[in-house]
Amino acid sequence: MPRERKGKSEKISSTLEMPFQVIEVKDLTDSAYIVSITRNAMPFTAGQHILLGEAGSTQMREYSVYSGETDEHLEVLVREVEDGLVSRRLKRLKPGDTLQVEPPVGFFTLPLARLPHDRFLFIASGTGIAPFHSFIRSNPDLDYTLLHGVRKADEDFGADDYNHRRYIQCTSRDRNGRFYGRVTDYLKKYPQPDFAMVYLCGNYDMILEAMDILRTQGYREEQMVAEVYF
Amino acid sequence: MHRTVAFRTLGCRLNQYETDALASAFDKDGYSIVELEDEADVVIINTCTVTNQSDRKSRQVMNQAIRRDTDHRKLIIMTGCSVNNHKEALGAISGVSYLVENGQKSQILNIVNSHFRGEMVDPSRLPEDLFGFAAAERTFHTRSIIKIQDGCDNFCTFCIIPEVRGRAVSRPLPDILENIRQVLDFGFKEVVLTGVNIGRYDFDGHNFDDLVEKVLDLPGDFRVRISSIEPDGFGDKLYRLFQHPKLAPHMHLCLQSGSERILLQMRRMYTARRFREITDKIRRQRPDFNFTTDIIVGFPGETEADLMETVEFAREIGFSHIHTFKYSKRHGTRAERMPDQLTEAEKNRRSEIIRLVSEENKRKYRESMLGKTQRVIVEKVENGMAMGYGEHYIPVAFPARGLGWNEWASVKLWSLDDGEDPTVRAKMISDI
Numbered sequence A: 001m002p003r004e005r006k007g008k009s010e011k012i013s014s015t016l017e018m019p020f021q022v023i024e025v026k027d028l029t030d031s032a033y034i035v036s037i038t039r040n041a042m043p044f045t046a047g048q049h050i051l052l053g054e055a056g057s058t059q060m061r062e063y064s065v066y067s068g069e070t071d072e073h074l075e076v077l078v079r080e081v082e083d084g085l086v087s088r089r090l091k092r093l094k095p096g097d098t099l100q101v102e103p104p105v106g107f108f109t110l111p112l113a114r115l116p117h118d119r120f121l122f123i124a125s126g127t128g129i130a131p132f133h134s135f136i137r138s139n140p141d142l143d144y145t146l147l148h149g150v151r152k153a154d155e156d157f158g159a160d161d162y163n164h165r166r167y168i169q170c171t172s173r174d175r176n177g178r179f180y181g182r183v184t185d186y187l188k189k190y191p192q193p194d195f196a197m198v199y200l201c202g203n204y205d206m207i208l209e210a211m212d213i214l215r216t217q218g219y220r221e222e223q224m225v226a227e228v229y230f
Numbered sequence B: 001m002h003r004t005v006a007f008r009t010l011g012c013r014l015n016q017y018e019t020d021a022l023a024s025a026f027d028k029d030g031y032s033i034v035e036l037e038d039e040a041d042v043v044i045i046n047t048c049t050v051t052n053q054s055d056r057k058s059r060q061v062m063n064q065a066i067r068r069d070t071d072h073r074k075l076i077i078m079t080g081c082s083v084n085n086h087k088e089a090l091g092a093i094s095g096v097s098y099l100v101e102n103g104q105k106s107q108i109l110n111i112v113n114s115h116f117r118g119e120m121v122d123p124s125r126l127p128e129d130l131f132g133f134a135a136a137e138r139t140f141h142t143r144s145i146i147k148i149q150d151g152c153d154n155f156c157t158f159c160i161i162p163e164v165r166g167r168a169v170s171r172p173l174p175d176i177l178e179n180i181r182q183v184l185d186f187g188f189k190e191v192v193l194t195g196v197n198i199g200r201y202d203f204d205g206h207n208f209d210d211l212v213e214k215v216l217d218l219p220g221d222f223r224v225r226i227s228s229i230e231p232d233g234f235g236d237k238l239y240r241l242f243q244h245p246k247l248a249p250h251m252h253l254c255l256q257s258g259s260e261r262i263l264l265q266m267r268r269m270y271t272a273r274r275f276r277e278i279t280d281k282i283r284r285q286r287p288d289f290n291f292t293t294d295i296i297v298g299f300p301g302e303t304e305a306d307l308m309e310t311v312e313f314a315r316e317i318g319f320s321h322i323h324t325f326k327y328s329k330r331h332g333t334r335a336e337r338m339p340d341q342l343t344e345a346e347k348n349r350r351s352e353i354i355r356l357v358s359e360e361n362k363r364k365y366r367e368s369m370l371g372k373t374q375r376v377i378v379e380k381v382e383n384g385m386a387m388g389y390g391e392h393y394i395p396v397a398f399p400a401r402g403l404g405w406n407e408w409a410s411v412k413l414w415s416l417d418d419g420e421d422p423t424v425r426a427k428m429i430s431d432i
Helices: A087-091 A126-138 A183-189 A204-216 B013-028 B052-068 B081-085 B087-091 B102-116 B161-165 B173-186 B208-216 B237-241 B260-265 B272-285 B304-317 B344-368
Strands: A020-027 A032-037 A049-054 A061-064 A074-079 A098-105 A119-125 A143-150 A167-171 A197-202 A224-228 B004-009 B032-034 B042-047 B075-080 B098-100 B144-147 B190-194 B223-229 B247-253 B290-297 B321-326 B373-382 B385-389 B395-399 B408-416 B424-428
Touching (some): A049 A087, A061 A126, A126 A143, B075 B081, B075 B102, B098 B102, B173 B208, B190 B208, B260 B272, B304 B344
Parallel strands (some): B042 B075, B223 B247, B290 B321
């Protein structure tokens, strides 16, 4: 996002003037949930991430914004990490609790000039679906296919938010998804050579393997954009 | 009363620019610039925090300055990234007069002058002004370093810079062009565009490529060098601009690792393959283009195979210089929490491997340039020999024949010295 602050840096440790308050914590699966918070008119570009933590805490973590650019509230999708310092505490938040949020950053964003005519392939594993959710909510006419790798079909992370013809859930531990196997198995079995751009978000093993497969299907480096989740 | 000031700069070219600008401002205000070892009324240490070693060096310089100040009359000022990162700890050290964060660095002359008038200024209460440095006339360098932006939004997992330099902010284009016009009037013949992440320059619809084009369009006999740049920011126009005779065929293009796996974990926004495409594209236009780079060794989880990929990649691209950093855990970064952190001994071993590759590449590249001509700006003349850098950023020495500092010389590269950083011996074209 272009910034023109003319000589004043925006320190990431700066405290935004209005407090961010929790509106709701909504479970999506046993381990994944959405934190909905007040937006305070903070602009962002779909695909960017914010730093989030409890008010007063020194521990903050990066989360991709899950909600759309024009949505009233700001949402992030969180996976609860066993022994995690932040994700477990965020889950216990109650409406009205205060959070500290640092402004959105990141370049995992769509090329706006290409949206009206180009087709996009989105490949996610687990909560790596969050930026794609934001892409799709922000751009309702987007021409996309979304491959989503999860272990079991009930980890659908809000599948109803996507056009069912465009959303392909790949499940590696049960056969109740649209495809049984990893997203990389899907790519090998059903080559996807016709997209203008491919965006990948999730764990790095998936990203590296998927990019190798996509290269064999003719994709050039500048057609692939990746965001790693740890 | 006539006063003296000494400077010490650690770290990046942006720090060098800021010190140059400060030194020039002090000089204009009547201060004499002296060496750090000399008795100075004011000592300004512009620090770096990019690695543990940078922090350590910054503190060493500070401790030396404090030790030398036996009668407690010196004004010792610490500024720069180490101050932003460790303000509390540095504040507890007696002997330091002022801690000035990056945002207020451009106002150090005012802080010092106020102090000598008996006015104690709290630097943290001054407004932030990242681009408040006047064009520098008398500097420590033959080349004029020009700051075009500050801060970074990339948030690589190992990097503390967004914390200490803040988010990316671009200097207004008209100010940059005016700054360059001024330094050309001062007599500088080369300008070096610098910042934290210059490829992401973005002001009023002008990106980095547009900025370079505008700078090249300025009248005068000068050349432009692009300093350290990330491979993910600039656009297609820059490739074409490298055909412009004023744009130096050299880039310090930061690689960090040749392993795709490590690049992804570092959250670099390019692949090694993409990096290769960039260098190939540039070398198709300029086969002798000089690429130098930064490499980090010992990133968490870096295996021997990852290191070997980096070694092979560095040989393939033929970086003529590699600035090797041993990975340092920086508090608050994502990599701090990554498993498989490596020992210092292992990082040292890997660093040495990369150093040897750099040395081998450097010799090979400079040998490949023998027989070619260069337009050198003389940086010093000693014992009848002129020394300086040509457009490809190779150190060159040749008989001065009456040439002086900051003069152009067209030379033919002739032979190569021995040693780790071999100077290229040359002859002036007029002598051949």
